[in-house]
Amino acid sequence: MDHTDLYINGAWVQTDTRFDVINPATETVLASVASAELEHADAALDAAEAAMADWAKRTPRERSEVLRRAWELMTARLDHFAHLITLENGKAGADARGEATYAAEFFRWFAEEAVRADGMITHAPSSGARIMVQHKPAGLAVLITPWNYPAAMGTRKIAPALAAGCAVIIKPASETPLTMLALMPLLAEAGVPPGLVNVLPSKRTGALVDHMLHDPRVRVVSFTGSTGVGRTLLKGAADQVLKPAMELGGNAPVLVFDDADMDTAIEGTMLAKMRNLGEACTAANRIYVHADIAPEFTARLTAAMSALKLGDGTDPSVDVGPLVNAATRDKVAAFVADAVAKGAKVECGGVVPEGTGYFYPPTVLSNVPENADCVQDEIFGPVAAIQTFSDQEDVIARANNTEYGLVAYVFSGDFKRALQVCERLDYGMVGLNRGLVSDPAAPFGGTKQSGLGREGGHEGMLEFMETQYISASW
Incomplete structure (x- = not known):
C-alpha cells in the first residue's frame, strides 16, 4: 500500500505504534498503519486552524472549483478506489465501484452547493429594522467515519465541510483506513491546501476523539456509526456545546x-x-x-x-x-x-x-x-x-x-x-x-435514535455553518 502513515498538514507522519489492516476475504495482513496519539491530534488541530484562516476567506467559487476538480480526479480513478475498497472492506467489485462513484459524487454536488449558501434581507414588521441573515463557517470539524463505506462516509462529510469553509480532522475506522489515506494525494492535486484535511487512523479511538472534542477550537463533530457510540460522543460534545451531526443505527x-x-x-x-x-x-x-x-x-x-x-x-x-x-x-x-x-x-x-x-x-x-x-x-x-x-x-x-x-x-x-x-x-x-x-442531492438522516441533522442535499452544508443575524436600520 502506498500510504499507511498519518496525514497531517499535507505531509505523511510516521509513528512508533502501528496496527494491522486485514483483508477479510483472505484473513491476511494488507498493511501496517500508523496509530495516532494525542500529540498527533494536537498537531492536526494546529494545522487545521492555520489552514482554515485562509480557506474561510476564499470566495465560494474558489472553494467550488477545488471540489469540482476533486470530483474529476476521483472519477478518473474509480477502478483504483474500488479495488482498494474491496481489499480492506470485502465488498464485491461491482458494489465497490458503486461506492466509489457515489463517494466522488459528493464532491460534485457540494461544488455546486458551495456557491449557494444563500442568506436573506427582510424588513422587521414591528421595529422597522432590516433583518440581515448570512451563513458563516462553523469552525474546525472532527469527522468520525465507519468501516462499511470507507470512501463515501468520508467524502459525504469532507465535501460539505470544505464547501462551507471549514477545516477537518478525520478519524477513519481502524478496519478500513486505507481508502481515506489514498484520497489525500488526490485532494492535494485538486488544490486542497495543506492542513485543511487531516487523517488520523488510530487504535485509541476513544481517547483520541475525546481529546479533540475538548479542544476549544473544535466546533463541529460529525459521526456515522452505532447509536451506542453516538450517545457517548454526544455526552462528550456537550462539554463544549459542539454542533453535532449524527448518522446512527437503523432497523x-x-x-x-x-x-x-x-x-x-x-x-x-x-x-x-x-x-x-x-x-x-x-x-x-x-x-x-x-x-x-x-x-x-x-x-x-x-x-x-x-x-x-x-x-x-x-x-x-x-x-x-x-x-x-x-x-x-x-x-x-x-x-x-x-x-x-x-x-x-x-x-x-x-x-x-x-x-x-x-x-x-x-x-x-x-x-x-x-x-x-x-x-x-x-x-x-x-x-x-x-x-x-x-x-x-x-x-x-x-x-x-x-x-x-x-x-x-x-x-x-x-x-x-x-x-x-x-x-x-x-x-x-x-x-x-x-x-x-x-x-448526494437528498437530505440523508433519521428520526428518534437514528441521529441528528442531515447529510447531503442543501442541508448537508448547513451542518458545518452557523447562522448570523445582523439587525440594521437605514
Whole structure:
C-alpha cells in the first residue's frame, strides 16, 4: 500500500505504534498503519486552524472549483478506489465501484452547493429594522467515519465541510483506513491546501476523539456509526456545546402490500437488503409481506438470493464478498440460530462455509417471530427476515415499533395509499417502490435514535455553518 502513515498538514507522519489492516476475504495482513496519539491530534488541530484562516476567506467559487476538480480526479480513478475498497472492506467489485462513484459524487454536488449558501434581507414588521441573515463557517470539524463505506462516509462529510469553509480532522475506522489515506494525494492535486484535511487512523479511538472534542477550537463533530457510540460522543460534545451531526443505527422495515408489483418489490428488496452485503444502516432488516402474496414473494426472493455467487470480491464474477471481520460474521450466525430456535424456517443459506475468510451466505428466513433478536437489532449481514401481515394499521404500528427511525421501504401499486403509509412511518427517509434512497442531492438522516441533522442535499452544508443575524436600520 502506498500510504499507511498519518496525514497531517499535507505531509505523511510516521509513528512508533502501528496496527494491522486485514483483508477479510483472505484473513491476511494488507498493511501496517500508523496509530495516532494525542500529540498527533494536537498537531492536526494546529494545522487545521492555520489552514482554515485562509480557506474561510476564499470566495465560494474558489472553494467550488477545488471540489469540482476533486470530483474529476476521483472519477478518473474509480477502478483504483474500488479495488482498494474491496481489499480492506470485502465488498464485491461491482458494489465497490458503486461506492466509489457515489463517494466522488459528493464532491460534485457540494461544488455546486458551495456557491449557494444563500442568506436573506427582510424588513422587521414591528421595529422597522432590516433583518440581515448570512451563513458563516462553523469552525474546525472532527469527522468520525465507519468501516462499511470507507470512501463515501468520508467524502459525504469532507465535501460539505470544505464547501462551507471549514477545516477537518478525520478519524477513519481502524478496519478500513486505507481508502481515506489514498484520497489525500488526490485532494492535494485538486488544490486542497495543506492542513485543511487531516487523517488520523488510530487504535485509541476513544481517547483520541475525546481529546479533540475538548479542544476549544473544535466546533463541529460529525459521526456515522452505532447509536451506542453516538450517545457517548454526544455526552462528550456537550462539554463544549459542539454542533453535532449524527448518522446512527437503523432497523429498516420493508412493507410489501398485496397490490405491489412483484418484480419491483423483489428487485427493490434485494437492493435494500444486499447492497454492501447488508452491512449498512439503511439495509432492509424487517421484511413485512402481505399474507396473500407471501408464498410467491418468499419463493422468488429465495431464488434471487440463492443465485448470488459468494467469494473473494476481487473476482469479477463474485456477487457477494465476505463480512468485514469474524465478530460480524459470528453475530450474523447467532441471529440466524436464534431465529430458527424460535420458529423461523431457513429457506436458503444459514450455514457458515468452511475455509478462510469471514464469509456468510445470502440467507432467507421465513416465519420469523416478533421476539427474534434479528427483528429487534440490526442484522448487518446478508439475512432477509420475512414476516407477514394482513392489516395496514397493524403493519404500520409494527414498523414504527423501534427506537430507530432512519429509513423504511414501501411497495404498493396504489400510489395514494402508499403515500399515506409513507407519511405515517416515523422515519427520516422512505423508499417508495425503490430499494435505494441514498443520493448526494437528498437530505440523508433519521428520526428518534437514528441521529441528528442531515447529510447531503442543501442541508448537508448547513451542518458545518452557523447562522448570523445582523439587525440594521437605514
